[in-house]
Amino acid sequence: MLKMKVQDMTIEYTTTPKEKPDLSTLVFGKTFTDHMFVMDYEEGKGWHDARIVPYGDMTISPAAMVFHYGQTVFEGLKAYKNEAGEITLFRPDENMKRLNASNDRLCMPHVDGEFVIDAMKKLIAIEKDWVPAKAGMALYVRPVMFATEAYLGVAPSKKYRFLILLSPVGAYYKEGINPVKIAVEGEYVRAVKGGTGAAKTAGNYASSLKAQEVAEANGYSQVLWLDGREHKYIEEVGAMNVFFKINGEIVTPALNGSILPGITRKSVVQLLTHWGENVVERQLSIDELIEAANNGQLEEAFGTGTAAVISPIGELFYNGQKIVVNEGEIGTLAQKVYDTITGIQFGTVEDPFDWRVQVATT
């Protein structure tokens, strides 16, 4: 297969550009920009027809395997615009590594991560006026890839489509960071060792909706997932990774094959290590957590993810017991991590790790 080059990509500009939305009322994930990136894959031919086209509906066979057997992977990252108008991405190489790891698990072909990042940069450059130039806001970038072969046999598809969609997002925390209430999930399971939990694939999210629905009906924002084997060890919170500060030690569940290897998670571990904090990736049981809370040793709890960066947990509900964390307030560590990572993303804080990747817009 020939190596794809961004110079060879065709670009079709829209003739009907949309009006930019009011950023103050923007809802996450409902507004899309004027263009999208598309390429197609066919066994024997590889990836081909890389193109930027006007954002809009596409045609697909109703027998496309994605609808029936769910081969699909995706990624999520953000583009930020600083006060000087410079646009940067946050660690896009990590997204490409994870995308291809997800592809391995789902029996889907790899993409050329370098080319995809180049195409992503080109697309963002075209849409540069869609990137909000305000701290807390960003252009959400959604690479997604799915099976398109029209075939009802249970087997890996021989055809795929890869897209990059862009969606401007307003401030995640419109009124400052408010810690959320979390219910520990006792019945449903997000993933299990040997399953697809470590891959960023649609089925994991479809599977999670029911528990979320039950939690919301009971007044909780998210669920804390326990492992699928013993219902004993903490895995994730909602669609985020999770950290706890227990008696001075900062613990996040070790990657075990069923936990998603979050890029924000990885960045938080690196940052805490850089600061000389005592951060440990290990197995953490719900019993240990509850005991620590009851002994007054649970100092902080927070989720990490691309959307919120940091989402502090103010209350945990488990087995009829309500556990208030840090008096329901955001902890000093969570606040410091949030300020630093968002600062690096917006270019207002030094970036000792070279996490920022510039998007050329001229």
Added chain:
Amino acid sequence: MLKMKVQDMTIEYTTTPKEKPDLSTLVFGKTFTDHMFVMDYEEGKGWHDARIVPYGDMTISPAAMVFHYGQTVFEGLKAYKNEAGEITLFRPDENMKRLNASNDRLCMPHVDGEFVIDAMKKLIAIEKDWVPAKAGMALYVRPVMFATEAYLGVAPSKKYRFLILLSPVGAYYKEGINPVKIAVEGEYVRAVKGGTGAAKTAGNYASSLKAQEVAEANGYSQVLWLDGREHKYIEEVGAMNVFFKINGEIVTPALNGSILPGITRKSVVQLLTHWGENVVERQLSIDELIEAANNGQLEEAFGTGTAAVISPIGELFYNGQKIVVNEGEIGTLAQKVYDTITGIQFGTVEDPFDWRVQVATT
């Protein structure tokens, strides 16, 4: 919501009917008929726009939630044509019950099963010349439903599409029933209690491909899935349910929340009970099975599913040990079950259970 009626459905006939395929060379799931059934759902409006249209590509948003978060359920059943030209379906009411159970697990709206069966019958009547009139052949019917709202938030979609696709299928066993070789899966897991294993949803199939790929590379046709919690109890084989005859007792794993409640499985249990056989739905460990095999008590092993009806297992591979079942031949019980169920389906054997449902074609 108004009850939908099949009389109110719009029908658009194709102006370019396709040539019927050569049944002797037909590959499962690659040929589709001239028409398909479609209806759409929107929160607040319910199911609407029920229609039969020419089979072909459809337009959909690239942000449709099915591509990202995998809310999708499907069913599979067959229409058979007997020598008198009469067309029947096999237990379509069971498919509708399971479809709505899957919808519950995936936070998707119910369909009106009675209406869908009526629409299915109407579609099949239009395509009656596509139903092969030969024992062993059939028209495969694929109802499928997926999330269509253009939204990147992780939440149940507010819009869905439901389709029925039809695909003529040739003989599953072109050269008589040949027992297959099965590898017991030691690493990957199909489903776990608390997950989506009991629902007929895309993610389960996507998740299963990797183990299948490894098994095939090692010369096995399918994998025998063990439970996700302890890797100890038998769950399914490939995409089928599984039965073992051990020392006169016919055992199939009891439905436990992670096993798909197969309609062929249910029919086999009912048939065996009707015959006065000693059939038991219970937990069955791989250790018990291997011990029975080593003691010469494993008499038969077979999978059950819509595609093959019965798929005898001639060899099992587990922990380095090859176990040959019934000298690699189909057992007398498996053969009798196969002949009876396919006979009922084709109308050549009496149907004491009223499983056949007539499709009016005039």
